Amino acid sequence: MSRERLLNGALLLALIVIPGWALYADEPFTITLATRAVIFALAAVGLNIALGLGGLVSLGHAVFFGIGGYAMGILASHAQSYTPLIEWPFVIEGTKSMPVIWLVAIVASSAAALLIGLLSLRTSGVYFIMITLAFGQMMYFFAISWPAYGGEDGLSIYVRNGFPGLNTLVPIQFYGLCLALLCLVLAFNARLMRSPFGLALDAARQVPERVRAVGLDPRRLQLVALVISGAITGLAGALFADLNRFVSPTMLSWQMSGEIMVFVIIGGVARLFGPVAGAGIYVLLEHLLGGVSEYWQIFLGLVLLMVVLFGKGGVVGMIAGRRRDG
Amino acid sequence: MADPVLATHGLSKAFGALQASDAISLELRAGEIHAVIGPNGAGKSTLIAQICGSLAPDAGRVEFLGRDVTQESTQARAARGLARTFQTSALAMEDTVLQNALLGALGASGRPWRFFSRASRDAALLDRAEAALEAVGIADLCELRTAELSHGQRRQLEVAVALTLEPKAFVMDEPMAGLGQEGSKRLTGFLDGLRAQAPILLVEHDMDAVFALADRISVLVYGKVIATGSVAEIRRDPLVRDAYLGDEA
Numbered sequence: 001m002s003r004e005r006l007l008n009g010a011l012l013l014a015l016i017v018i019p020g021w022a023l024y025a026d027e028p029f030t031i032t033l034a035t036r037a038v039i040f041a042l043a044a045v046g047l048n049i050a051l052g053l054g055g056l057v058s059l060g061h062a063v064f065f066g067i068g069g070y071a072m073g074i075l076a077s078h079a080q081s082y083t084p085l086i087e088w089p090f091v092i093e094g095t096k097s098m099p100v101i102w103l104v105a106i107v108a109s110s111a112a113a114l115l116i117g118l119l120s121l122r123t124s125g126v127y128f129i130m131i132t133l134a135f136g137q138m139m140y141f142f143a144i145s146w147p148a149y150g151g152e153d154g155l156s157i158y159v160r161n162g163f164p165g166l167n168t169l170v171p172i173q174f175y176g177l178c179l180a181l182l183c184l185v186l187a188f189n190a191r192l193m194r195s196p197f198g199l200a201l202d203a204a205r206q207v208p209e210r211v212r213a214v215g216l217d218p219r220r221l222q223l224v225a226l227v228i229s230g231a232i233t234g235l236a237g238a239l240f241a242d243l244n245r246f247v248s249p250t251m252l253s254w255q256m257s258g259e260i261m262v263f264v265i266i267g268g269v270a271r272l273f274g275p276v277a278g279a280g281i282y283v284l285l286e287h288l289l290g291g292v293s294e295y296w297q298i299f300l301g302l303v304l305l306m307v308v309l310f311g312k313g314g315v316v317g318m319i320a321g322r323r324r325d326g
Numbered sequence: 327m328a329d330p331v332l333a334t335h336g337l338s339k340a341f342g343a344l345q346a347s348d349a350i351s352l353e354l355r356a357g358e359i360h361a362v363i364g365p366n367g368a369g370k371s372t373l374i375a376q377i378c379g380s381l382a383p384d385a386g387r388v389e390f391l392g393r394d395v396t397q398e399s400t401q402a403r404a405a406r407g408l409a410r411t412f413q414t415s416a417l418a419m420e421d422t423v424l425q426n427a428l429l430g431a432l433g434a435s436g437r438p439w440r441f442f443s444r445a446s447r448d449a450a451l452l453d454r455a456e457a458a459l460e461a462v463g464i465a466d467l468c469e470l471r472t473a474e475l476s477h478g479q480r481r482q483l484e485v486a487v488a489l490t491l492e493p494k495a496f497v498m499d500e501p502m503a504g505l506g507q508e509g510s511k512r513l514t515g516f517l518d519g520l521r522a523q524a525p526i527l528l529v530e531h532d533m534d535a536v537f538a539l540a541d542r543i544s545v546l547v548y549g550k551v552i553a554t555g556s557v558a559e560i561r562r563d564p565l566v567r568d569a570y571l572g573d574e575a
Binding site: 188191192194195196197198199200202203206207209210211212213214215216217221224323 | 378380399400401402404405409410412416417418419420421425426428429430432433434436437438439440441442443444445446448451487490491
């Protein structure tokens with residue numbers, strides 16, 4: 001077994017053991033922290049498909065995260081106030097059902113990714129970063145100036161949405177749900193990396209001219225990657241909103257995009273478990289150092305600096321060495 | 327005579343005042359190796375870029391298999407069966423040799439939208455990729471990362487990827503570039519046999535290889551074809567000797 005597999009197994013084990021211990025020791029706050037880490041990891045797994053595999057440096061992934069969040073917020077707020085979303089031409093009611101919310105979040109964020117991708121993939125490099133950032137800012141200010149759904153103040157949902165057969169208000173149950181989704185998406189990601197599509201996408205990042213020369217369109221590959229990426233980050237957004245029972249424009253801010261990217265870079269770009277490691281370290285630092293100083297992100301910056309300067313493959317790369325696939 | 331497989335008609339391209347292609351008309355016929363030679367800056371790369379679709383000509387057209395493909399993208403032309411090799415190897419350096427060949431096979435299959443199956447377990451892709459690697463003699467290197475290959479091995483892989491497309495025509499941009507004498511000789515031998523499979527438009531600096539391989543040669547100088555003919559004709563042509571060959575021939 002390779003070192004990377006061992007590391008992945010250890011990370012997965014930590015995601016089971018730590019909350020398990022917290023449950024035993026009656027530390028619900030630790031479970032909430034772990035849930036936060038798992039959801040961030042999921043968002044970052046989404047970004048990693050665009051960034052790591054596709055080479056698309058998107059500084060606008062908060063758009064998808066936020067759309068997922070607002071999908072939850074809007075649907076749940078209507079269900080909460082017993083008012084339909086629209087009454088004409090047909091009635092659409094709100095819902096408190098997580099699976100429905102997830103589906104809406106995924107569809108809406110993929111649609112946004114498709115639109116943004118169609119426009120932004122005409123460019124590359126710095127221009128691509130700037131265009132995705134611009135879309136992010138547009139969505140951010142749109143959310144701020146849209147009073148129907150809370151504007152700047154955001155939307156509060158009083159009771160967490162439901163999942164058939166579970167009591168999602170029990171922290172460990174909601175955590176288990178999030179972890180199951182993360183595992184599902186990681187399994188999909190692992191297959192994707194080795195699939196024909198993954199092979200072509202990986203090549204499109206390295207040598208687009210070669211991909212064209214064998215008869216494939218790198219831009220279409222990247223567009224599909226961006227849609228998959230956006231869908232996953234959107235799903236994470238819906239979960240994040242449900243964790244906090246609150247959604248606000250902050251989820252759409254460019255700082256959020258930056259944070260998701262930091263998870264990926266600290267953990268390891270294009271590494272399967274990179275986002276998991278990155279999000280875990282982030283939440284850990286946030287919790288441990290956040291108590292020491294309001295300016296704890298200084299230390300995060302130091303960690304990021306170390307990783308970028310000394311370990312190109314992120315934490316996973318430093319421990320497990322160079323990426324090997326086949 | 328049968329229609330040419332690949333042809334350009336009056337292909338012209340200018341960069342500012344520089345006429346990089348000046349009404350170039352060429353034909354690549356079935357079963358032949360047609361070499362394009364010319365001094366540095368003669369417009370060989372510009373010509374290839376227009377034939378393969380990465381550069382749009384100002385005027386003229388490109389015909390492939392009897393169809394005007396001038397407006398088509400690079401990938402559309404490749405899908406029709408036009409395979410090229412690059413002057414400086416364009417390979418996925420982080421990937422293995424086999425993965426690079428698989429990419430070619432995947433392109434040829436035209437079915438990249440598979441997200442769950444494993445590329446390296448797809449028998450159809452594997453057969454094609456391995457056959458191509460076998461043909462150029464680097465099958466034993468298939469697990470190596472491309473970045474670890476020697477320059478010569480990369481040139482071979484470059485040709486192998488083109489082979490996976492099982493194309494109707496090859497366009498090769500200086501496949502011998504940077505190869506030693508031994509490597510050059512081996513590749514010459516290989517290309518010699520390849521013309522039976524598909525004709526080759528060969529842009530090459532290595533005159534020994536060109537004279538050994540070419541059925542016909544076109545000489546490009548300042549974007550203009552100043553002569554086209556058999557090896558013997560080109561060797562004799564005073565214009566060519568003056569412009570290019572010098573004392574070499």
